[in-house]
Amino acid sequence: MVVKNNGKRFVFILLVVTLIALMMGNVCAEDVNGTNVDTITPTKSINVDVNYEYANDNNNVIPDFYIYSGEDKIEYNKELVSSNRFVLTFKDNSSNGYNITALTAGYISQSQIISDSITFNLKANDAYKLGRDVTADADRLLDFKTADDILVVTTAGVTKLNGKSTEDALEAILNYGTKIKYSNVLMLRDTAVNPIDFAFIVKRGNELKAVIYENGSRSYSYLGTISENMTREQWNNYIRSIHGQNAWSFASLANGWIAGVSREVLQEAAFHGHICEGTLGGYSIVKALIKYYPPVQETLTGGGSPADVTSYKILGVPGGSDDDAVLFFLDATIGKTSYVGIDTTATGATENMLGFIRWDAKSLSGDLIIMSFDSKKIKADFKAETGINADAGSLEELKYCTWWINKINKNPEELATFLYEFTNLTEEQYYYLMGTAKSVVHGNVSIAPVESHGLDLKYILSLNLPKATRTVPSGESGLLSDEEMKNIGFEAYNKASAIFKDELNINLGKDNVDLGIFTSAGYVYLNGKETVA
Template sequence: MFKKQNCLKIAIMFMLLISLPSFSFSQETDKNYLTWSVLGMRAAYEAAVNTQHELGIDYAAIVLTNAGYAEIDGLSTEAALDGLQELTYASRGNNSLVEVHSKYDDALWFAIYYPTSGMCAYLEVNPLSVSKLFSSTDSPSFYQIITDNLAVSSSELFSIASFENINPEHLYANADEYNDKFGTQLVFGKNAFRIVTIANAVAKGAPKSLLRSVEFHDHYCPGVTSGILAVNYIKKNFPLTSGGSYFVQSVQPWCKEDALMTLLNATPGKGGYSVLYSTAEDREAWNEDVKDAATIIYRQDGETKKWDGIVIGISLGDTGCPDYGTGSIMSKLCSDLWHLDRLDQPESFVKVINQFELPEGVSPKDWARPGVDPMKQLGLVQE
């Protein structure tokens, strides 16, 4: 049976061990690093206590956070990642530490999920309390930094602290209750969708390629799944030769773009990606057999330097998931997990609707210039 005092004892022992040397640091950067690192430890401790898990015993924790992206008072929060790892054992190497992309001015948050129990702790930092974590001393000891942190109560330090069972079966069985809870934003703030879907994908063994995509996209949705399926299809059926490269041109952009850019390392900044925001009117003019065109993949041969390409369409499957309500997170979770089991079957969702070779001396960038319609260049637009 869980004993809160045991968890507290372990935490105190840990803090005593790390404070024994009574290190002092002369540089402001060191002070900042240690302060944020201890905040990460504090989040791990609060999660363990409030979800009834033994700190330092439960090795299966999955951690999601936007630490490193969010800034508070102009300061980087990245060091909180190290504190989280110290007490949760989550790491990039074992796929259990997920760094979720966010804007610099978004609230700093931590989510710690224990798949063995289904419990998830969500802690959103109150930016107004952060200044109290920083010692007025220029070179404080580690002990002083810990003391300053513990002097700030949990209710003051975290503007939102919520603890919920997000096991998929529990959520499905209580969908109406959680539709209401997530709708209030009092549970997991504005991050319920991203936390519920990503955490459960990790727990189900999602591959690293998926996690890198959803980290950049900042949530796990059917749209980004379609991009992952497209990449899996390309790798298997349209691979590069040695020294070759891809150029990606989307003619119907959606969430898939973030997966394609991440996994093919094809980006506008490196001259490997372009987007055409076609309208419904534009698509109406496409030939009947290519109206589902989503993306053009150009491939350059590593030796001849010639370009060929494919136009692909992507259709997600009929998941058979129940209707949990309009916009329900449970509906999206069910779809995500259904497709997760089928990422190795891209042919079931991706089809090639046109194949071509570029004329000698023509590159994909020529078809990505302003005013140039690649679908027309390919002869896929009705006269």
């Protein structure tokens, strides 16, 4: 093109050419995940290999990466190209260079200066190593692949190792690559300074075999049967072999599991420390209560937050395992002003009694149901049927608990006793039993602060309240299988994943270190069935 002595024409042509170049530069290419990357800013792609100290984690674990330029965190797209190789793509608009960190649960994070190709060789932390090593040893001894099912009971997750959390030991167990299910890993509630113990139990038919590691050791304390069908000599050997306090915990949970007790009871028993008469008695009471006096949404919380709303207020006599059971199953913690435990035995109450107030804040009235399980009668029934005396913490008690579980699975209310069923409890009576730290005033009602009186049986019986009417059970319908329950979890995750991707351009992954999931699943019921799966 020949430009004559016309400066304006030259400037115009130059502007047009520049504009065309800019328009062409704004054409976008798609990156590896389908999002648009502006081609004006050059992009950088790097190959990253991540190797783990435990080789088969290459197929099970997806790491996270942090990329920084100085103090600026860089967004990137991640593409998995093989079991442990990734391509990371990001806008290359910094003159300060880049630093990349690879990290995942159970492994010590590593950082490098970015080049075109990077390899990380991640080392496991102490808790992960311990969990992984005992799991591999248990597999060697018990042959997981031939088992019908596997149960793990451990104090890891609560206890500490070298002053640090042992949650990564649980991660190691689940990452091992066997058929150990999340719902079959029970964490015993303990204190941080207590020993780190593991019990691996395999089921083959009706037989149970266990290997137990104590006090953070990789050498087992016990290898052998843990079944209630063991001989007296085997039982004595088992008790002698376990040096810590969890011998009964492991044996009772394992035999409750094989007897078919529900997962929610296993969870509560792990929280409580073991399966026992009180745990099963409390569960039987709760099942019978819910059947005949189903929960309603109570709205009078005594000044608590909306999260403190509970269906029942509970009056108990402290000291029995049944109290732990109802607190767990009915979400009735003291902090929610839902449980009052006072020694009211002088009024005629007993340790195995529990009172339940189902309060209606609209009508300002409630039902008061008092229940119990008769330990002497139930043990007598057990002896009459089996000829066995149930001694606490013994081989005989394992058989006693299995007998309980069989009864619960057929008809739970058979083992619970309705002592009293009252209705028309007034507001004044309600506060006398539950107590209130503040004055209650509304309308013509004025109630002064009053101490809790709990299960004051003498006072309650003096009220001459009318008898409550039981709800006629409609029967359970539409029970979902474990697979259907799992699919609900998958569907929830997939929907959440799509929302994060569509709205925030964030890719969720199962091992994302910055991802937290909060759910009530595992504690609530759906169509009359627990939701642990």
